[in-house]
Amino acid sequence: MAATAVPTLVLIGHGMVGQRFLEALADRGVTERARVVVLCxxxxxxxxxxQLTSYFSGRTPEDLSLIDPDFMARHGIELHLGxxxxxxxxxxxTVTARSGLTVAYDTLVLATGSYPFVPPVPGADSAGCFVYRTVEDLLAIEEYAKNCRTGTVVGGGLLGLEAAGALKGLGLRTRIVEFQPRLMAVQVDEGGGSALRRTVEEMDIDVHTGVGGKEIVAGxxxxxxxxxxxxGSRVETxxxxxxxxxxxxxQLARDCGLAVGERGGIVVDERCRTEDPAVYAIGECALAADGKVYGLVAPGYEMAATAAATIAGxxxxxxxxxxxxxxKLKLLGVxxxxxxxxxxxxxxxxxxxxADSRSGVYKKLVIGxxxxxxxxxLVGDAESYGLLRPLTGTVPPLAPEQLVLPAGAGAPAGALGPAALPDDAVICNCHNVTKGTIRSAVSEHSCTTVPEVKKCTKAGTGCGSCVKALTTLVNDELTAGGVVVDQGLCGCFPHTRAELYEIVRTRRLTSYAELLDGHGRAEARGGDGCETCKPxxxxxxxxxxxxxxADGYVLDGEQSALQDTNDHFLANLQRNGSYSVVPRIPGGEITPEKLITIGEVARDFGLYTKITGGQRIDLFGARVDQLPRIWxxxxxxxxxxxxAYGKALRTVKSCVGQTWCRYGVQDSVRMAIDLELRYRGLxxxxxxxxxxxxxxxECAEARGKDFGVIATSNGWNLYVGGNGGADPRHADLLAQDxxxxxxxxxxxxFLMFYIRTADRLERTSAWLERIEGGLDHVRDVVVHDSLGLCGELESLMAAHVSAYRDEWADTLADPDRLARFVSFVNAPGAPDPAVRFVPERDQIKPDLPLLSGPTLPVRTLADAPTASGTRTLEGTATR
Amino acid sequence: MTLAVSLPTEQRPDHQEDSHWLPVCDRSALTPGRGVAALLPDGGQVALFLDRAGRPYAIDNRDPFTGAYVLSRGLTGSADGRPFVASPLLKQRFDLETGTCLDDPAVSVPVYRVREIN
Incomplete structure (x- = not known):
């Protein structure tokens, strides 16, 4: 077959590298000029x-997908799956596929990846023998493991440890058999291997090193x-x-006569081209120009970029x-x-x-x-990886022994900072961003915050391990540029919210005035504060x-004057000065009687009703003076x-769960109600x-929430830091089962740690991304109690739970507290003439033209009723 | 002690000097840092505030940015020694003594004189 008028490019293999190659082709416009066919x-x-193993911690195969749903269609790429x-x-x-499809190519790219090596032992094809490479492998392992008690992983490398963790998570008694004398023999040395082994064994995983499998015995x-x-030993499994x-x-390359290496790998040159100029090979199937086969994804991505560039001319x-x-990896938590x-x-x-065997830490530096x-x-503590790796090839600014000592054990604090690195040191390995690039983002591109620098350079947006170094660099550069980095909350306080929290907690302050006068900026002391710091x-x-x-009721005394209007009236201010009312409906579960009550109240007060996104009902259009009677x-x-008016727990949504749903595995409604009642008012x-x-x-969309819970057959998985809204973010798994x-x-x-350390108006999603160490740090603190804070956090929450009272019931019970609910101080019974409504779709909406007009319909003092009780604008009902 | 506001001239009945001040409410009805709204004889609305030192202020209750009569429900504060209220809707700040919007000097709200009478 001859090449057609539009050239055809065939890609064999659609893994991570194959997809990156397609993206690079699209970026370079090749997909517009050529027909692209992918065989997968x-x-x-x-x-x-x-991230394959994260399937076992709750990520679905869809979560793991690397392509936008419309990527292929948008670029006219023909993808043949299976x-x-x-x-x-x-x-x-030409290339022929299993289905018989034959495609003529002008350019052919092989991205066939690797296959798992199965040692040639008798019985290796028995039922219950698996490899660990694809989503399908994992699905099969998960299914088969349901009827198993014990599992054995042959191989103690990176993937082997992940597979062992997965088997452990599936509830199997787990064993690792490694032929080499230590675990992760490729990456770590003997000392590192033994530190790793001790930690793995502490997780109740058996480790056999220096032995291989001789035979699989089947029944x-x-x-x-x-x-x-x-x-000679035998293990049951x-x-x-x-x-x-x-x-x-x-194999495809061998079969068509392309050169392959002695130990495999398609031979390519520096442009990823094989000896046939029309054929390229990239990723794990290629033997690169330096004579190596790379099994990591980052080099595969670089090859994809090189091949795409070459093909694009x-x-x-x-x-x-x-x-x-x-x-740098985290395996089984190490x-x-x-x-x-x-x-x-x-x-x-x-x-x-x-080396410190007690804490499982091993660090070795090789010095020339x-x-x-x-x-x-580095095993057990890889904190310094982000600084040490860029120093490779240089003489470090400190003696090597000081570089491996733990912080506080003789290493001078701060002596080895990112400041010591040369400008060409790579800070972000995922995106290959140098220190010089980060510095110029600040000095030349006017970035003034870490999030801006992340956006500008992409640094810190991969694995996140460099964020700490990045933050230091950005702040150093800002300071060098004469920018004073003022972390203060507002013009009144030089402290962050977290610092103010600590001051209030440790000094047991209950008064804003006292806090302002004692801890405010000099020019703000004795003043009236501002609308930022008061709430x-x-x-x-x-x-x-x-x-x-302090009094838990937020509307007494000085506290009352600090609240935003929503908190002050325990309702939500809407654009025409009216308020909306949202009663709590825990878990979204409500009886018919209560539904009827809400309907009757809305009808009697002429309120607009709408179902909220949080599974409750919002009643709009109440005047201030109506709120007490509605409530x-x-x-x-x-x-x-x-x-709904407070910076507080809103709702805990739920699906109907196990009680009704044929797929449910736990009672999600009961848990949602328990959680909502526990944290209400926080x-x-x-x-x-x-x-x-x-x-x-996941019908309740828990991964879009600040804290989301998803049932598993063994219990609950907890996800944190999710968000909908303008900046959506899926929540991260904090702990499972x-x-x-x-x-x-x-x-x-988790909640108390967030409340303690977050900035003002910082949702958990932004907080997780900002806080030093990110999710890992939060997990260390709240799961492993690394700061020894957990007891205190729990007792703070216990105090909240036992002190909770319903603010509306308290308000209604006290005439003094009710006094504020008037539109006018000098005419307590008069409704506000500016709050008017017009009909729309059988309900009401605010009369906005009324507000923009020069004058209002006059309701003067002379005809305003002076006693409470007028209902002229309350709606049509008379009951 | 009663707080009273001074009405614009055209609203004074017979232009009499003693009705120049409209009594609004007892001082104790206000919490420092928090406002209240009062209805005027012509149907207009005024927002009254006390600062931390107990000084009273009165400005028009209408938020010129949204048209809603809500300024009395904003939070007060001081910036560079000047007292202000921030609209509860979109948070623009207004100087309580001059009515000028601190975030957009082209916009202002009417200011009323206010004093205590017995």
Whole structure:
């Protein structure tokens, strides 16, 4: 077949590298000029294989997807799923797929990846033997494991440890068998391997090193029963996962006569081209120009970019001559990092080692003959990775032994900061951003905050491990540029909200005036404060009320003057000066009787009703003077304040869960009600939303919430930091398979830690992204109690729960408190003539033209009733 | 002690000097830092405030940015020694002594004189 008028490009393989290659082609406009055909063996398009294991912590295959739903259509790419290429005819320039489809190509790109290496032991094809590579593998393992008690992973490398963690999570007694004398032999040295081993064994995973599998023993039904090891021993096991490394998938290339390496891999040049100029190979199937096969995704991405550039005719673009294989990972909760010459292969190099077996920390630096840092291994504490890796190749500013000592153990604080790095040091490894680029983002592109620099340079938006160094660099650069970084809350206080919280808590302050006069900026002391700090301090005092001895009722005394109007009237101000009312409907569950009450109240007061996104009902169009009478009816019927007006817990949404739904695995409604009643009335830096889903289908949209709970067959998974709104963010998994009590205890801690440390009006999503160490730090604090704070956080929440009272019931019970609910101080019974409504779709809406007009319909003092009780504008009903 | 506001000239009945001041409410009806609204004889509305030192202020209750009669429900504060109220709707600040909007000097609200009478 001859090439057609429009050239055709065929891509074989649609994994991570294949997809990145397609994106690079599209960016360069190639997809507009050429027909692009993709043959993909798996039944689903490219997904994040690096995060594969997160499937077991609740991420769905859809979550793992790497492509926008309309990517292929938008760029006119023909994607054939489940149809792998079976033959290449280089003479005819055609590719044939399993379905029989034959496509003629002008350019062919191989991105076939790797296949898992299964050692040639007898019985390896028994039922219950798996590999760990694709989503389909995981689905099969999950299904098979339901009937298993024990599992064995063959291979103690990176993937093997992940697979072991997955089996452990599935409830199997788990064992790792590694042929090498240590775990993660490629990345870490002997010392690092033993530190890692101790930590893994503490997780109740058995580790056998220095032995291989000799035979898989199957029962009469063909299913795995046991495994015989090379040392003659035998272990019982119901399931085996082979994770003994991968091999390049180069069979197609071999079959069509392309050169491959001795140990596999399609031979390519620096432009990722094979010996046939029409054929390219990228990613794990390629043997790069430096003679290496790269099994990491970052080098694969670089090859994708190089190949796309070359195909687009851009020969100036970077060639692929090799890549940095430094890695930092968290495996089974343990930090593991290696960089540079981790094994000390350079002649004349010497090691500096720090090891603390008690805490599972092992650090080794490899130092060259002239004192330069050549590489290193960090296990158990990889905090310094972000600083050490960029120093590779240079003589560090500190003695090497000081670089490996733990903070506070003799290492001079701050002596080794990002300031010590050269400008060409790479700070963000994920996006290859240098220190110089970050500095110029501040000095030349006028970025003044870390989020701006992240947006401008992409630094810190990958794994996030460099955010700490990034923050230091940005602040240093701002300071150097003469910009004073004022962290103060407002013109009145030089402190952040978190600092004010600590001042109020430790000094047990209950008065704003006292706080302002004692801790405010000099020029603000004795003044009236401002609209920023007053509600912030009111919220802090309310959050801490039971602990510092303040009145929990937010509308008495000085507290009353600090509240935004919504809190002041316990209702939500709308654009024409009227208010809306939201009674609490815990979990969205409501009886017919209560629904009828809401309907009757709305009808009698002529209110506009709308169902909210949080599964409750909003009643709009109430005047200030109507609020007490509306609430008297609602409280009588058993309703209480929904705190829709406050920076506080709003709702806990739920799906119907196990009780009704055929898919449900837990009682999500009951849990949602329990949570809503527990945290109702909790004042926080911003509003808090939550939801509970009864199964992984997630109908309650819990991952869009500040704290979301999703049922599993073993309990509950807790996700935090989700957000809808203008800046949507999926919540991150904090902990999984929790019991009821564990879940509540963890949420108690999480919320109180957030309230303690967040900025004013900072939702949990922004807080998680800002706080040093991010989600890992929050997990350390609230799950592992790294700061020893958990007891205190729990008792703060216990105090809140026991001190809760319904604000509306309290208000109605006190005539003094009710006195404020008038439109006019000099005519308490007079309705506000500016609050008027016009009909729309059988309900009311604000009469806005009335407000823009020069004069109002006159209701003068002479005809205003002076006694309360007029109902002329209250609606049509008379009851 | 009663707080009274001074009406614009055209609203004074017979232009009499002693009806120049309209009594509005007892001082104790106000909380420092918090406002109240009062209805005027012509149907207009005035927002009254007390600052921390107990000084009273009165400005028109209409928020010129939205048209809503809500300024009495804003939070007060002081900036560079000047007292202000921030509209509860879109948070623009108005000087309580001059009525000028601190965030947009082209906009202002009417100011009423206010004093205590027995």
């Amino acid at each position: 063996e798996e039944p689903r398009p490219a997904y994040d294989r690096v 149809d792998p290429a079976t033959a290449i005819d280089r003479a005819a320039r 009469g039904d063909g299913a795995v029963r046991a495994m015989e090891l090379s040392d 119901d399931l085996v996962i082979f994770s003994a490394g991968v091999r390049p998938r180069d 851009d020969h100036e673009a970077a060639a692929f001559t090799g890549a940095d294989t430094s890695t 930090d593991v990092a290696s960089f540079g010459d981790a094994h000390g292969a350079t002649p004349g190099c010497l090691d500096v080692v720090y 003959a002239d004192g330069e840092l050549l590489g290193g291994v 912030t301090v009111a919220s802090i005092i309310a959050s801490l009320a039971p602990t510092v001895g 008297a009816r609602l409280v009588d019927a058993g309703f209480e304040s929904g705190h 004042r926080s830096p911003h509003k808090l939303k939550s939801a509970v889903s009864g199964c992984a289908r 929790l019991s009821d009590a564990e879940l509540i205890r963890l949420i108690d801690r």
